[in-house]
Amino acid sequence: MDSNTPHIITDLNLQIRFVSQAAAELLNKKKFTGLNLKELFEVESITDDLSIGSNQSHRFILDRHNCQDGYCFLLQEQKNNTEHLDFLVDAISSSSIGIWRYNIETKTIYLSDISRRILGVNPNIKLTWRKLLSLVHCDDRALFPLFFENHVQFGVPLQFEFRLKLSGQQSWFGLKGSCINKSSGQWINGTLQDCTVEKTTVIALNDADESKQLAIEAGKIGTWRATKSGNQWLWKWDMLANTIFKLSPEDIGDLNKWIELLHPEDKPRVQAALEDSLGTGVEFKQHYRSILKSGEVIYVFAQGRVGKNYKGEYCRIDGVCVDQTEIHTTQLALKKLNSELETRVNDRTAELHNTLQKAEQANRIKSEFLSMISHELRTPLNGIIGALDLLSHCPLSHEPKDLVETASTSANHLITILNDLLDLNKIEAGKLELETVKFNLPSVISNLVNTFSATAKEKGIELNIFESPADSLILKGDESRFLQILLNILSNAVKFTHCDSVPVKKITVETHINKLNIYQSEVCVSVSDTGVGMSNDTIQKLFTPFTQAEKSTTRKFGGTGLGLSICGKLIDLMGGKICVESKLGVGSKFTVTAPFWLELTENEIEDKSPLNCYIVGKLSDKNQHILTLLQSAFHTNIVNLENKQIISSADVSHNVVLTNDLDMFLDHIETLCAINKVIVYSDRSLVELIALSAPFLAVFANQPITLKLLEKQINAQQQDQLLIEDFSLDFDSDDSIEASLSEEDSPQTAEYDIHDILLVEDNPFNQKLIKSQLAKLGLSCDVANNGAEGFNFWHSGTYKLILTDCHMPKVDGYEMTKQIRTEEAKTDQPPVPIIAVTGAVMQGERDLCSSIGMNDFLCKPIRLNDIKSIMERWYEHST
Amino acid sequence: MNTQLNELKTLNRNTIIELVGDEPAKIAKFHVEFLKQASVILKGIVKSFNISDFKELKSQAHYLKTSARAVGAERCAYFLETIESYSLDQNKPAIKQVIIKLNGEFGAIKKELSHGK
Numbered sequence: 001m002d003s004n005t006p007h008i009i010t011d012l013n014l015q016i017r018f019v020s021q022a023a024a025e026l027l028n029k030k031k032f033t034g035l036n037l038k039e040l041f042e043v044e045s046i047t048d049d050l051s052i053g054s055n056q057s058h059r060f061i062l063d064r065h066n067c068q069d070g071y072c073f074l075l076q077e078q079k080n081n082t083e084h085l086d087f088l089v090d091a092i093s094s095s096s097i098g099i100w101r102y103n104i105e106t107k108t109i110y111l112s113d114i115s116r117r118i119l120g121v122n123p124n125i126k127l128t129w130r131k132l133l134s135l136v137h138c139d140d141r142a143l144f145p146l147f148f149e150n151h152v153q154f155g156v157p158l159q160f161e162f163r164l165k166l167s168g169q170q171s172w173f174g175l176k177g178s179c180i181n182k183s184s185g186q187w188i189n190g191t192l193q194d195c196t197v198e199k200t201t202v203i204a205l206n207d208a209d210e211s212k213q214l215a216i217e218a219g220k221i222g223t224w225r226a227t228k229s230g231n232q233w234l235w236k237w238d239m240l241a242n243t244i245f246k247l248s249p250e251d252i253g254d255l256n257k258w259i260e261l262l263h264p265e266d267k268p269r270v271q272a273a274l275e276d277s278l279g280t281g282v283e284f285k286q287h288y289r290s291i292l293k294s295g296e297v298i299y300v301f302a303q304g305r306v307g308k309n310y311k312g313e314y315c316r317i318d319g320v321c322v323d324q325t326e327i328h329t330t331q332l333a334l335k336k337l338n339s340e341l342e343t344r345v346n347d348r349t350a351e352l353h354n355t356l357q358k359a360e361q362a363n364r365i366k367s368e369f370l371s372m373i374s375h376e377l378r379t380p381l382n383g384i385i386g387a388l389d390l391l392s393h394c395p396l397s398h399e400p401k402d403l404v405e406t407a408s409t410s411a412n413h414l415i416t417i418l419n420d421l422l423d424l425n426k427i428e429a430g431k432l433e434l435e436t437v438k439f440n441l442p443s444v445i446s447n448l449v450n451t452f453s454a455t456a457k458e459k460g461i462e463l464n465i466f467e468s469p470a471d472s473l474i475l476k477g478d479e480s481r482f483l484q485i486l487l488n489i490l491s492n493a494v495k496f497t498h499c500d501s502v503p504v505k506k507i508t509v510e511t512h513i514n515k516l517n518i519y520q521s522e523v524c525v526s527v528s529d530t531g532v533g534m535s536n537d538t539i540q541k542l543f544t545p546f547t548q549a550e551k552s553t554t555r556k557f558g559g560t561g562l563g564l565s566i567c568g569k570l571i572d573l574m575g576g577k578i579c580v581e582s583k584l585g586v587g588s589k590f591t592v593t594a595p596f597w598l599e600l601t602e603n604e605i606e607d608k609s610p611l612n613c614y615i616v617g618k619l620s621d622k623n624q625h626i627l628t629l630l631q632s633a634f635h636t637n638i639v640n641l642e643n644k645q646i647i648s649s650a651d652v653s654h655n656v657v658l659t660n661d662l663d664m665f666l667d668h669i670e671t672l673c674a675i676n677k678v679i680v681y682s683d684r685s686l687v688e689l690i691a692l693s694a695p696f697l698a699v700f701a702n703q704p705i706t707l708k709l710l711e712k713q714i715n716a717q718q719q720d721q722l723l724i725e726d727f728s729l730d731f732d733s734d735d736s737i738e739a740s741l742s743e744e745d746s747p748q749t750a751e752y753d754i755h756d757i758l759l760v761e762d763n764p765f766n767q768k769l770i771k772s773q774l775a776k777l778g779l780s781c782d783v784a785n786n787g788a789e790g791f792n793f794w795h796s797g798t799y800k801l802i803l804t805d806c807h808m809p810k811v812d813g814y815e816m817t818k819q820i821r822t823e824e825a826k827t828d829q830p831p832v833p834i835i836a837v838t839g840a841v842m843q844g845e846r847d848l849c850s851s852i853g854m855n856d857f858l859c860k861p862i863r864l865n866d867i868k869s870i871m872e873r874w875y876e877h878s879t
Numbered sequence: 880m881n882t883q884l885n886e887l888k889t890l891n892r893n894t895i896i897e898l899v900g901d902e903p904a905k906i907a908k909f910h911v912e913f914l915k916q917a918s919v920i921l922k923g924i925v926k927s928f929n930i931s932d933f934k935e936l937k938s939q940a941h942y943l944k945t946s947a948r949a950v951g952a953e954r955c956a957y958f959l960e961t962i963e964s965y966s967l968d969q970n971k972p973a974i975k976q977v978i979i980k981l982n983g984e985f986g987a988i989k990k991e992l993s994h995g996k
Contacts, residue, residue: 677972691980692884692954695961696973722975727925727982729918729989765916765946769909772899807941839945861949863897 006075009067010037014046023075027055037062037073044181052078098192100177102129104152105185111192118173118194120166137163137170148188152179158188161195172199216240216320224304225318226255226278233278237321244300244323246292263289263297281306281314287324299328367425374418374425381418385411420562427569434573438599439479440472441523445511446708448486452494453704459498461505462684463704466625468512469632472707473521474599475513481570482523482594485578488563489527489590496588497531506530521598528589534582542580543568608635611654611714614675616641616668617661622702626658626681629710641668653677654714658702662686662693669694679717681705757781757875758797760790760804760816761837766860770803770837773867779875787811791819799832801875803858806838806849813838814852821853831855833874837862887953889987894951910992913950917943917985924962924981928974936974937966955984 001007006023010016014037024030027040038046041053041060051062063074092099098115102108107129116123119135133141140162151158158177163170177190216223222241226233235255242252251257262270266288277284284304289297304319388408396404426432449465456463493507507529514522534542543564571578576594611634613627630636634654641664655678659665665672665680672678673696682690684701691699698717757774759781761767767783774781782797784790788811790804802820806813817834824831836849839860846857856874858866895906920943927936944959958981965974 689885692887692957695958695977695980696965696970698976698979720971720975721929722925722978724922724925724929727921727978729914729921729982729985763916763942763945765909765912765949768912769898769949772905772909776900807938839941839948860945861894861898864900 001072008032008037008073008075009070010073011070014038014071016040017070026060026075026077096194100190100192102148102177102188102190103185104179104188115192118192119164135164137165139163147175151177151188152186158190161199171196220244220323222321223319224302224321225316228313228315241321244298244321245290246294261290261292263291265289277304277306278314278317281308284317284319298323298325300324364429367429370421371425374422378415378418381411381415385415417562420566423566424562424569427566427573432570432573434478434481436476436597437479438474438476440474441511441513441525442467442472442707444479444483444486445509445525446706447483448490449509449704449706449709451487452490456494456507456704459494459505461494461497461507464506464508464622465704465706466508466510467629467707468510469628469707470513472632473513473515475521475523476597476599477594478574482574482592485567485570485592486525486527488567489578489592492563493527493529493531493588493590497529499532501585502531504530515598516595519598519600520595522593522595524591524593526589526591528587530587533584533586533588534580535584539580539582543578608633609654610635610637610652611656612637612639612652612675614639614641614655614657614672614678616657616659617664619658620660620683620702622683623658623660623681626656626702626705626710629705629707630656633707633711634714641671653718655679656681656714657697658682659690660686662689665690666693672697677717679714755780755782756798756800758784758790758793758799758802760784760787760793760802760808760813762786762805762808766805766837770862770867773862773864774871776864777868777871779871787813787816787819790816791823794820794832795823801871802832802834803837804834804854806836806845813854814848817852817854835870835874884957887957888951889954889984890991891951891953894953895949898949907992910950910988913946913952914985914989914992916946917955917988921978921982921985924978928971928978931969931971933966933969937963940966952984952988955981955988958984 001020003021005020006026007020008016008023009018016032016035016037019027019032024032032040038044041051041055041062043051043053043062046062046064049064051064053060053062059078061076061078063076065072065074092112093114096114096118098118099112100115101110109127109129109132111119111121111127111132113123115121116127119132121127121132121135133144136144143160143162147156147158147160150156158179159175161172161174163172165171172195174193174195175190177188180187180189215221217240220240222238222244224235224237224241226235228234233255234253236253239249239252242249245258245261247257247261259267259271270286270288273284273286276282283306284302286303287299287301289299291297300321301324302319302321304317306314307316307318309315385408388404388411392401392404392408423432445465445467449463453463490507490509497505497507507527509525509527511523511525514524516522568578571592571594574594576592579591579593580588581591582588611630613630613636615623615627615638619627627636627638637652653676655675657665657672657678657680659680660683665682672680672694679698679700680690680694681700681702684703687699687701690697698713700713757779759767759770759774761770761783762785767785771781771783781803782793782799784793786808787804790802790813791811793799794802804813804816811819813836820834821831823829831853833855834853835856835858836854837858837860838845838849849857856870858870890910892906895909899905899909920939923939924936924943927933927939940959940962944956944963947953947956947959958977961977962974962981965977
């Protein structure tokens with residue numbers, strides 16, 4: 001180094017040994033002997049290669065170099081101090097590095113503005129060491145004294161990170177510093193940086209790494225990789241992979257050790273796949289076996305992906321390997337089990353198939369037998385029923401008649417059971433085919449109600465029918481089977497409502513049709529009763545053949561339990577359903593729903609006839625229903641008679657009165673008399689009274705009523721004539737009562753050869769009655785059927801008394817009396833007492849009888865006491 | 880309200896007892912006799928009605944009325960008397976309704992007798 005270069009040579013203790021000319025000029029000093037470099041440049045120590053010192057208010061950079069037995073320091077004056085400082089300040093500011101200084105003795109702290117800002121400390125607040133520590137996270141506070149003391153005492157580098165909570169968020173800070181001895185004392189100077197982002201990233205990375213590691217360890221997944229160095233692939237795998245293959249730690253990275261373990265059958269395939277992946281970059285994915293050193297065979301699945309370098313060359317492969325021996329073993333066991341199960345299932349299926357075939361065959365034989373036996377039983381049974389029917393028409397006394405009736409009922413019941421059995425068989429055998437005929441719901445309901453209305457009335461059951469007025473669509477389906485279902489359900493309702501334990505006996509039938517589309521509609525008929533009801537358990541088994549609701553049901557109510565079973569199967573065939581709601585002791589509701597086709601041909605719109613509907617009093621629910629039905633079938637004009645409004649149009653031939661108020665009805669009776677062909681509907685309780693009060697009016701109960709019945713009653717009202725067949729009392733052939741009495745009809749009347757009383761009466765009933773009465777008094781009479789016969793009898797015989805009816809055909813009682821009295825006068829005979837017997841009770845009648853010559857008067861019907869008095873008065877005193 | 884009409888019975892069994900005494904067998908015989916007669920006369924009434932022979936109608940109603948009274952068929956007797964009355968007026972629509980009701984009454988008597996036997 002030449003003398004023009006300002007430099008100073010020192011020994012190892014920094015004692016100055018040589019100062020160059022240039023250095024002396026720069027320092028403006030000539031004598032340096034015995035001086036120490038530290039004294040010369042006012043530095044405490046020189047530890048770094050580059051130091052700054054000052055001499056005579058000039059600052060110098062000391063650039064230290066090693067030389068023989070000492071150091072050579074190159075001097076450079078820092079001519080422009082502020083320029084360097086500005087650079088330093090800018091660098092610190094732009095990098096957000098905070099500066100701090102801490103005096104160890106006084107424990108005072110100085111924080112730069114940046115430090116205060118990043119720590120969130122107000123620049124105006126005087127910050128103490130204690131206060132600073134209070135801001136630090138409690139877990140990190142101990143780091144400060146620990147690092148500071150260790151640094152001061154042992155020279156341990158002062159560098160650590162701590163947390164601070166700023167505005168509710170936790171931030172991380174990095175603190176660095178070093179101790180400096182100055183004339184003003186011992187200081188620690190350092191920097192402070194916000195490292196929250198770096199720290200959070202590191203923590204997240206550590207967390208992810210730990211998580212990945214734990215997962216890999218838990219899954220016993222080994223990892224492996226290889227990197228290409230030149231043409232050489234360098235292999236490495238982790239301990240887990242090593243453990244899978246039970247290799248020694250020193251085997252890690254030796255690919256041959258792994259290859260040696262490959263199962264001979266798998267080795268060519270796996271090696272080729274690996275080479276292919278390394279050469280072409282395709283994914284490596286292989287299941288293979290390895291034979292471990294212990295001879296154990298393991299099943300491994302390995303998968304790896306190949307990566308490229310910036311040149312696009314395949315340079316690395318990373319992958320995993322999993323020991324699947326346990327899974328493989330389990331799969332094998334499962335396969336075996338599956339195979340065994342399959343065999344057992346096949347065996348069992350074959351057995352079941354055989355059993356099913358046998359059962360089906362047995363069922364078929366049973367059905368055929370039942371069908372055959374039912375047919376066979378029906379033939380003689382029909383004979384029995386026919387014979388019993390003929391027998392029942394023969395005159396029989398009471399006891400045989402009863403026996404015939406019992407036999408006939410039983411035979412009919414038996415044939416019903418046989419029919420049910422045949423039906424059930426047919427359905428079960430799939431041989432029952434549904435018919436498709438046109439019908440309408442009102443006709444079905446009419447048939448249903450006609451079948452049961454009389455029975456219900458007889459059993460004291462109130463039967464109500466509520467038909468929806470829109471039910472008159474023409475349907476297509478099996479009308480008779482649908483009716484069969486409804487008959488069965490209503491029959492059950494009647495059966496289970498007619499019971500002593502049921503206080504209010506009521507059955508309600510409601511109907512409606514839902515038009516689903518132009519082709520189809522859904523018919524819904526519900527039958528609800530107040531009968532004995534059922535439990536839920538009973539409902540469940542209701543449609544099972546031969547099952548009655550309760551065991552006691554058969555005993556109590558009879559039946560085979562076939563009816564509902566058949567209904568259930570029939571409705572299934574129809575594609576409908578039967579819903580049952582019931583509560584023990586409260587009643588049941590059966591709702592039958594079935595789909596039917598609609599007749600597509602357009603119905604001719606019939607002209608509705610006009611009808612006047614007179615409402616007398618408040619309209620009851622049942623009368624309201626009648627009104628609804630009327631409005632659906634007629635052009636109905638409603639007239640409220642409360643307003644004394646009378647509309648009696650001659651061209652309105654249909655006139656209906658709806659009333660439930662007898663007094664108000666009687667108030668309007670004269671008005672109603674004037675109305676043409678009027679028909680009255682009322683609640684059943686008032687029907688008889690109205691019918692008696694206004695015998696000239698047709699009076700009907702408003703329930704049970706169907707649309708068909710209503711139309712029939714209204715149309716019948718239009719008929720001027722009566723059909724004779726409607727007035728057959730069916731008594732000409734009904735000898736049941738008479739026959740039962742024939743034995744008791746012993747001739748108590750005294751029979752005398754000579755009768756001195758003559759009865760002239762055209763009515764055989766009255767003849768018998770009076771004869772019987774006379775017999776009761778020990779008397780007898782001859783009987784003449786009219787006045788002419790009576791005169792002849794009198795003329796040819798000797799009678800002490802004549803009883804005669806007044807009104808008779810041919811010659812009446814008056815005429816006969818006149819003839820007798822004339823003849824008596826002619827022949828001078830004493831007048832025979834003639835007693836008028838007449839139904840007329842007026843005084844005028846009595847006077848007429850007296851004026852003609854009759855002696856006394858008896859009013860029909862003749863009481864026994866009256867005839868006795870007459871006999872005492874006229875017969876016993878007669879000569 | 881017309882209480883008298885309300886009290887009319889379909890079959891007042893006391894009436895016949897007053898006529899022939901309390902002899903069930905004999906009474907039953909008369910009941911049967913009455914129904915047999917009613918069966919025949921009712922058809923005659925309907926025939927007369929259909930040909931509007933009101934005189935014959937009245938006569939038949941009267942004929943049966945005495946029998947009905949005798950057996951205690953009070954409502955029947957009432958309807959028959961009403962037919963007699965309407966026959967005089969030749970009120971055919973009213974007679975038609977009464978005949979229908981009369982028919983119903985015979986049915987009721989028959990039923991009552993069947994139940995009471």
